[in-house]
Amino acid sequence: MTNKLKIYRTTNCRTCHTIITRLEDAGLPHSVVNVEEDPAAAQRLKDAGMTQAPVFGWKGKLRTIAEFPTIERELRAEHEAAA
Numbered sequence: 001m002t003n004k005l006k007i008y009r010t011t012n013c014r015t016c017h018t019i020i021t022r023l024e025d026a027g028l029p030h031s032v033v034n035v036e037e038d039p040a041a042a043q044r045l046k047d048a049g050m051t052q053a054p055v056f057g058w059k060g061k062l063r064t065i066a067e068f069p070t071i072e073r074e075l076r077a078e079h080e081a082a083a
Helices: 014-026 039-047 065-082
Strands: 005-009 030-034 055-058 061-063
Touching (some): 005 014, 014 065
Antiparallel strands (some): 005 055
């Protein structure tokens, strides 16, 4: 089963926009949560010490932008295996 990546973003985050566009162009499964519109999600990130977007929900953990290259590789591999 393919994991679905969840991206927590803010409205004006350029990095968020770039990553989302990149995933969409590649046809990789993901969902997006704008934390400015979802107070519960914003609180979850705050409670976890995550203060800068984007944050990624991947394989049951919240992860930072530093981990995105690994996340993207894993997501691509799972997506290709499922195809």
